[in-house]
Amino acid sequence: xxxxxxxxxxxxxxxxxxxxxxxxxxxxxxxxxxxxxxxxxxxxxxxxxxxxxxxxxxxxxxxxxxxxxxxxxxxxxxxxxxxxxxxxxxxxxxxxxxxxxxxxxxxxxxxxxxxxxxxxxxxxxxxxxxxxxxxxxxxxxxxxxxxxxxxxxxxxxxxxxxxxxxxxxxxxxxxxxxxxxxxxxxxxxxxxxxxxxxxxxxxxxxxxxxxxxxxxxxxxxxxxxxxxxxxxxxxxxxxxxxxxxxxxxxxx
Amino acid sequence: xxxxxxxxxxxxxxxxxxxxxxxxxxxxxxxxxxxxxxxxxxxxxxxxxxxxxxxxxxxxxxxxxxxxxxxxxxxxxxxxxxxxxxxxxxxxxxxxxxxxxxxxxxxxxxxxxxxxxxxxxxxxxxxxxxxxxxxxxxxxxxxxxxxxxxxxxxxxxxxxxxxxxxxxxxxxxxxxxxxxxxxxxxxxxxxxxxxxxxxxxxxxxxxxxxxxxxxxxxxxxxxxxxxxxxxxxxxxxxxxxxxxxxxxxxxxxxxxxxxxxxxxxxxxxxxxxxxxxxxxxxxxxxxxxxxxxxxxxxxxxxxxxxxxxxxxxxxxxxxxxxxxxxxxxxxxxxxxxxxxxxxxxxxxxxxxxxxxxxxxxxxxxxxxxxxxxxxxxxxxxxxxxxxxxxxxxxxxxxxxxxxxxxxxxxxxxxxxxxxxxxxxxxxxxxxxxxxxxxxxxxxxxxxxxxxxxxxxxxxxxxxxxxxxx
Numbered sequence: 021x022x023x024x025x026x027x028x029x030x031x032x033x034x035x036x037x038x039x040x041x042x043x044x045x046x047x048x049x050x051x052x053x054x055x056x057x058x059x060x061x062x063x064x065x066x067x068x069x070x071x072x073x074x075x076x077x078x079x080x081x082x083x084x085x086x087x088x089x090x091x092x093x094x095x096x097x098x099x100x101x102x103x104x105x106x107x108x109x110x111x112x113x114x115x116x117x118x119x120x121x122x123x124x125x126x127x128x129x130x131x132x133x134x135x136x137x138x139x140x141x142x143x144x145x146x147x148x149x150x151x152x153x154x155x156x157x158x159x160x161x162x163x164x165x166x167x168x169x170x171x172x173x174x175x176x177x178x179x180x181x182x183x184x185x186x187x188x189x190x191x192x193x194x195x196x197x198x199x200x201x202x203x204x205x206x207x208x209x210x211x212x213x214x215x216x217x218x219x220x221x222x223x224x225x226x227x228x229x230x231x232x233x234x235x236x237x238x239x240x241x242x243x244x245x246x247x248x249x250x251x252x253x254x255x256x257x258x259x260x261x262x263x264x265x266x267x268x269x270x271x272x
Numbered sequence: 273x274x275x276x277x278x279x280x281x282x283x284x285x286x287x288x289x290x291x292x293x294x295x296x297x298x299x300x301x302x303x304x305x306x307x308x309x310x311x312x313x314x315x316x317x318x319x320x321x322x323x324x325x326x327x328x329x330x331x332x333x334x335x336x337x338x339x340x341x342x343x344x345x346x347x348x349x350x351x352x353x354x355x356x357x358x359x360x361x362x363x364x365x366x367x368x369x370x371x372x373x374x375x376x377x378x379x380x381x382x383x384x385x386x387x388x389x390x391x392x393x394x395x396x397x398x399x400x401x402x403x404x405x406x407x408x409x410x411x412x413x414x415x416x417x418x419x420x421x422x423x424x425x426x427x428x429x430x431x432x433x434x435x436x437x438x439x440x441x442x443x444x445x446x447x448x449x450x451x452x453x454x455x456x457x458x459x460x461x462x463x464x465x466x467x468x469x470x471x472x473x474x475x476x477x478x479x480x481x482x483x484x485x486x487x488x489x490x491x492x493x494x495x496x497x498x499x500x501x502x503x504x505x506x507x508x509x510x511x512x513x514x515x516x517x518x519x520x521x522x523x524x525x526x527x528x529x530x531x532x533x534x535x536x537x538x539x540x541x542x543x544x545x546x547x548x549x550x551x552x553x554x555x556x557x558x559x560x561x562x563x564x565x566x567x568x569x570x571x572x573x574x575x576x577x578x579x580x581x582x583x584x585x586x587x588x589x590x591x592x593x594x595x596x597x598x599x600x601x602x603x604x605x606x607x608x609x610x611x612x613x614x615x616x617x618x619x620x621x622x623x624x625x626x627x628x629x630x631x632x633x634x635x636x637x638x639x640x641x642x643x644x645x646x647x648x649x650x651x652x653x654x655x656x657x658x659x660x661x662x663x664x665x666x667x668x669x670x671x672x673x674x675x676x677x678x679x680x681x682x683x684x685x686x687x688x689x690x691x692x693x694x695x696x697x698x699x700x701x702x703x704x705x706x707x708x709x710x711x712x713x714x715x716x717x718x719x720x721x722x723x724x725x726x727x728x729x730x731x732x733x734x735x736x737x738x739x740x741x
Contacts, residue, residue: 075579076578076579077575077578077579094579098275098580098581098582098583099275099581100581101579101580101581102273102275102581104579106575106576106579108572108575108576109572110571110572110575111571111572112571112572112573112575112576113573114288114292114573116291116292116295116296117288117291117292117295121288121291125284125288126576126580128276128284129276129281129284129285129576129577129580129582130273130580130581131273131274131275131276131581131582132273133273133274155295171576172576175273176273
């Protein structure tokens with residue numbers, strides 16, 4: 021049996037509360053080096069809050085984070101944040117700047133030594149070389165989504181946190197984004213990926229964690245999860261519904 | 273990869289903000305054009321109202337002459353010659369007016385004032401001045417013009433008539449007034465005889481008589497920066513102002529005092545209007561710019577910035593730098609415009625203007641950041657900024673000089689940023705003060721203190737409402 025790759029990010033007992041409500045309730049998992057790890061859950065499960073804690077946007081109420089075996093504090097230590105890439109759910113790019121200017125700016129903010137070179141590489145990743153000098157305002161939703169992805173990867177982070185990176189895109193852009201992510205995976209890039217699309221997760225992720233109401237229900241490969249849910253051979257969607265139930269989750 | 277420090281990251285954000293700002297052509301044009309237009313319009317309007325070589329405003333006066341005598345015609349001619357009255361009379365093709373028509377014109381708002389010269393005016397009947405009681409602002413202008421016209425039309429007779437009426441008004445019984453009139457008339461005829469004699473032998477200097485020469489004493493200038501001006505010119509359109517008349521009839525010397533180097537044609541109201549509008553527009557423009565923090569949050573880009581390996585305070589600092597720079601640019605564009613159009617001296621006072629503008633821009637930037645920090649939505653930011661800026665502008669004296677406001681309003685106005693900013697600019701432009709003068713240091717000190725408080729507030733709001741770790 022092949023040894024599992026070493027853990028890159030280890031999360032243990034991570035907790036975050038909005039007032040009295042626990043949005044993330046003592047969750048524990050690890051993302052291994054070179055792995056794509058899927059974080060699944062219905063609306064309001066706590067996925068985005070967990071990512072906010074991991075990326076230093078929110079200070080966890082409890083738990084420990086370890087990165088490559090060392091304590092990790094992205095809230096307090098900018099150098100720790102530099103090891104991560106964030107692709108947020110929103111289209112976090114500047115409409116009045118060109119695609120190139122956007123990537124140069126983010127590369128500068130992320131401390132890249134040659135921001136222009138990194139931006140040009142990012143444009144290639146997003147398939148936007150031809151439109152590099154056009155303002156983002158003129159881009160389609162899919163183009164913006166690709167640029168959003170490139171902006172999170174422009175500094176070649178050790179681990180990239182992707183929060184539903186394909187929401188609302190056309191099939192062509194989705195295909196392009198997936199190709200880009202599979203290329204990165206093939207090169208050994210580590211990613212933590214959240215999505216509502218079970219197909220995407222099954223296609224891309226090596227292991228998956230399923231969350232609901234702030235708690236982690238199970239972690240493993242899709243086949244392991246199905247087995248433990250009593251649905252051997254079932255697809256991930258069936259396993260997910262078995263674990264989280266059929267109740268509608270309308271986020272406020 | 274090398275994480276950036278506070279200032280380096282802040283400069284990076286400031287550059288990005290300014291680049292974004294410059295991309296919105298229409299927004300950019302409006303950001304500079306609107307203040308320019310307002311400064312031009314207010315400067316022009318206040319220039320007319322407040323002098324500075326510009327003509328006085330004019331008031332409409334509906335005029336009806338029922339007396340139709342030589343004396344009433346002389347009064348009509350004098351009123352028509354007034355610089356401050358637009359005399360309105362029925363046109364050649366329209367029906368003649370009666371007193372009811374004049375009353376109707378005033379009650380309907382066509383004219384604020386009316387005058388009826390009644391039958392018997394030449395024999396001493398009183399003039400009838402009709403006024404709209406709500407239009408008391410123009411009253412002084414009308415009365416000053418009327419007195420001038422009566423002097424012009426009636427000459428010495430009018431002066432004696434005024435004296436007689438004054439005696440009667442003081443409570444003297446009619447028989448005593450009659451006796452005094454006889455004595456005064458005797459004196460008057462004696463004086464007239466002396467004038468006639470002086471004119472006949474050539475010793476009477478007509479140029480030195482009422483209204484014929486300079487009212488002010490030209491000897492008032494000295495090395496301490498006091499300049500005697502020409503009070504006759506300073507009175508605007510009137511040949512002789514009330515102060516000049518008083519000077520000629522009372523033991524009074526009238527001396528114009530102005531700082532050395534002030535343009536004699538520069539009006540107080542012009543410098544006030546330019547300074548007032550500049551401070552108000554600076555606040556409006558910078559609040560608009562400061563909203564970029566809200567936009568970043570709503571758009572989601574703030575999440576990227578907060579997760580970047582830079583000090584989180586560099587985000588706020590970068591926004592402040594971009595806002596501050598925009599403010600500096602705006603102020604110097606506006607004052608440059610005022611320098612060219614209104615002759616407000618910017619060059620010789622550049623050091624003071626620079627120091628003052630640095631302090632004011634800092635405070636306005638802090639104000640904008642505090643608003644952006646407090647507001648949860650753009651709508652909230654718009655609403656509260658309009659409310660605060662208009663209130664501060666009104667009470668602080670951006671629209672009209674504080675001295676023209678009720679005392680309570682003046683007292684409240686001193687608690688506004690606008691008041692102290694404006695005080696500094698007026699100190700520079702009107703009183704010629706240097707930034708090291710105690711009054712200027714006081715104004716700048718207050719503005720700086722406000723800036724520090726607002727910056728601390730903005731910083732706290734940024735940490736609690738935007739960073740939220």
